[in-house]
Amino acid sequence: MRTAFRVALFAGLSAAGTIYLEWWAVPALAAIWVRAFPSARHSVRTAAVGAALGWGALLLWGAAQGPVLGLAARMSTVLSLPHGGFLAATLVWPALLAGAAALTVKPSRG
């Protein structure tokens, strides 16, 4: 339960960071997150999953504003990705950024 809460919290943080700063806020927040909660379990995974969920939430909000799926299909073609590739890339990208940033600065246990 606590993990789910932490994931949701990081999702909210990464969504807000993206809105008020830019995409690079996601790795910055992930780095701060693991430093702020050094003893938390699965902090790297929490950051990665939370970042993907945060961007996913922003996409859901965008879907209410206009034809997001049409755009996703067009962008997948433009970037020579398989159908749905652009959508997948948008969810995987923040997870990679957050995960890599968290792993980089996570204090070593040894």
Next chain:
Amino acid sequence: MLIVPRARHRTPIARPLTAGLVLAALLWLGAWGAGPLPPLGPLLDPWRGAWALAASAPRSARGAIPGLGAAVQVVYDDRAVPHIFAETQLDALRALGYVVARDRLFQLDLQARAGGGTLTELLGPRALELDREVRGLGMARAAERLSGALPDTGAERAALVAYAAGVNAYIDSLTDRALPLEYRLLGRRPARWTPERTIQVLLRMDYVLTRNSTELERLAAAGAVGDAAAAALFPAHAPIQEPIQPAPGGPRRIPLLIPPPGPPDTLSGAVARAFQPAPPQELGSNNWAVAPSRTRAGAALLAGDPHLDLTLPSIWYEAHLAVPDGLDVYGVTTPGLPAILIGFTRDVAWSFTNVEADLMDRWLETVDDTLRPRQYRLDGRWVPLELRREIYLGPHGDTLAIDTLRFTHRGPMQRVGGGGRWISLRWTALEDGVQIGTFPRAARAHTAREWLAAMASYRTPPQNMLVADRSGTIAIRSTGRFPIRRGDGRGDRVLDGSTRATDWQGDWPLGEEPQAAAPAQGFLASANQEPQDPRDGRRYLGSDWPMPWRALRINQLLRDDSAVTPETMRRWQTDPASPRADLIVPYLLAAGATRPADTALQHARTLLGAWDRRYTLENEGAVLFENALRGVAERLWDELPSNVRPGSGALVALLDDPASPWWDDRRTSGRREQRDDILAEALKEGYNEAVRGYGQPELGGWRWALVHRLDLWHLLHIAGLSRLEIPVAGGPSTLSPSSVTGGGEGASWRMVVELGPEVRGWGTYPGGQSGNPASPRYDDRVGQWTRGELAPLSFPHRPADLVPAADLLLRPSSR
């Protein structure tokens, strides 16, 4: 399955180091991209990245423009057309700049760069050759000079400055969320607009419409078969005459004798190689008007459909400008130009076709140094050349190339061939770039004659301007600047540059321009054909006029119908009949009959004979006819370079000369073919080719809809942003022409206007008002255009007359 053992003893530093490297790579990709991959961060960002483009435009928006005299109300109708209600004309133009930028910002930028030779700054080295061509033609220099020459207090500059203020106000208000997709993919930002950029767009139009490619083809032909044969292959007058200015007696044939191939003219060949003819396109526009005496409702009717390269977004943008002092005009503008170019008002309607006049001449210059000349010989003395350095910059400001251009008093000079010969070029476009102010002046006219008078100062690109008014007058004039030459007056040969005696001697006076008003026949039409019958004996206007196939068809339809309606006009715009096929098919059938024992040929003959000669979607004969014609061209023109193909006028002339040496196929030694040998062989081979490509004819694979497709390419040629492989009716030389393979040319805007008590208009173009590929307005009209349908055009007197789909209020800003 390969099983990788998990590392059990990793050093404490290894994991963060690896993660750090991955993070660094991700951040690099996010910020700068890699190779063709754009920066991923700003692209994938769901808040302000590409995703934000899917958000629908707000139903009600506000904006601010510096210099506005009063608030401007913009009401969008259900076709996303902005109706701009302003207090002054300049305010209307400011608002036009704003709304065009709002919908088509990337297109604006790209078109100006294409006309100014700065594409590399946006697209990098891949655009270098295009930029070099444009600057080599002197277009960048001309834009600078024409912009600098505009009087500071003149109406022309005021219009350009007002439009630029509107575009820049939108750019200044542009949020990251609204940045057009193309900029995101390229990792760039839009450049600010200036009056000079509008001139670059105008020059780009000249480049498309007046760069005389057939003259280069003629020179290339002279380089292969000599000047006499080339002159006949690209004749000064079309062998079938159906001129724009009505001539008594209807269409007539004039004899054209094509002499046998002669010795090559090396200078002509070298010039043609230096300037490379553009690939042939099925460009060509139609317009026609009918007087009230021949319409069912008793009101004048006008139709127009300019044919150009079709792209997404379209070259046209629909808009309505309304100003209380008498400007109330609806029609299409080209992004970058502060004017409605084709359209209608409450009293008049007009449309254009291009005058295929000769506006570009070349001179062989004598220079002091064949490699790096600094002077040229003129009337017995050395005259210094103007030298100009052209620096081509990359997207990051890096220098990609530097060229030194040379200019004589005529224009830019280029070295041709390996022998150190230099050719200078004079082109009206480089001297007459800005007459955009004529359009709003003409839009205030109340009659066709007033409209033509207002357009009298229009110079380039020359247009066959057709106009009709509410009182029932219809009129046409081939309007523009047409140079007068010395000697035989022709401009399609390389001239002696060492003397001013060969220079242009002035321009045609307005009164001599081909024209007609209120003709007795009750209709007028143009389709880019020769404007006047050569029997009229006027000056040289150009050469190699397109055969008047479309004009023949339009005039036939107009002669046969004395109760024309807007609906008939609409239907005619996509009429699939082909006078070209009507003339040529009987020759192919007759040639086929000379070999009754040839089974394949007799199959082909049967199929071709059954064809109704209409390029409908369902027809199965057009593919055979076009295959056969291509085979004829390959065999007939085998003496010429492969990129040189005389028009159908030369073919028509040779069809009546069955023993001409041109019919001989040089690939067959010891045998001299005649016309019917070539026609029969081409028909048979065309049949075999169709069977190989599309199967046996009875299987249904020869349907035109399956073999003839149109491509609407995005401006950057990105397939994912294009609409490709669209089945369309029409073919070469039909009223809605397109090349055999389909390609990407066609009717870029179709309009029908009825000038009754209340003016009514219908129109469409292939594309949509928005340049945003995520918008439903990006390509929402393609289906309508493909089906040949038109939409009724809203022309409200005041904002309250319209049920707005969206609105925009523009206020003055202090900045």
